[in-house]
Amino acid sequence: MKKLFFKTLLFTLPLLFIFSINASANQTNTNSMATVIYDKNGRVIQPTKVDTNPISPKANTRPTSIWRIKKHASYFSNGFTGSGRRYGGYLFVGNGTKKFKISVNKGGFGLYTTTTPGNPVNISSYFNLPLSGSPYTMNTGTYFYFFADNPVSGQNYHVTGE
Numbered sequence: 001m002k003k004l005f006f007k008t009l010l011f012t013l014p015l016l017f018i019f020s021i022n023a024s025a026n027q028t029n030t031n032s033m034a035t036v037i038y039d040k041n042g043r044v045i046q047p048t049k050v051d052t053n054p055i056s057p058k059a060n061t062r063p064t065s066i067w068r069i070k071k072h073a074s075y076f077s078n079g080f081t082g083s084g085r086r087y088g089g090y091l092f093v094g095n096g097t098k099k100f101k102i103s104v105n106k107g108g109f110g111l112y113t114t115t116t117p118g119n120p121v122n123i124s125s126y127f128n129l130p131l132s133g134s135p136y137t138m139n140t141g142t143y144f145y146f147f148a149d150n151p152v153s154g155q156n157y158h159v160t161g162e
Helices: 002-025
Strands: 036-038 066-070 074-076 085-087 091-095 099-105 109-114 125-129 136-139 143-149 156-161
Touching (some): 066 074, 066 156, 091 099, 091 156
Parallel strands (some): 066 091
Antiparallel strands (some): 036 136, 074 156, 091 143, 099 136, 099 156
């Protein structure tokens, strides 16, 4: 009886080890700083190559004030106006959440992520969020902010913590 028990144990232990490795390999790291954005149809929005020398003039400065969004809290931007590149007024970061719903109105926006809120020029990734894909769902552990090139008068965005 003991021999049968040990043979069974010797056979099943390696299998348990193999299954536990495969299960952990398929898990997503929730502490990851990577940003993932989905459009209204659930398609992943791929980051765009960051243009370090954009053609449009910098008509406004990048935000340095931080707005911490809690779960179920919202922020509505003021309407954008003017020509050239216009930045939103805040760097956003989650406060107890890493999931956000983003709606854009009257036109699309660019979204930058950064890990250095004191220096938002250090861009981690850049996403193009056209009006046609709104609303978006975003998962991120980093700071993010919005911009529009030559915005339509009144163009705005809405961010909600989920």
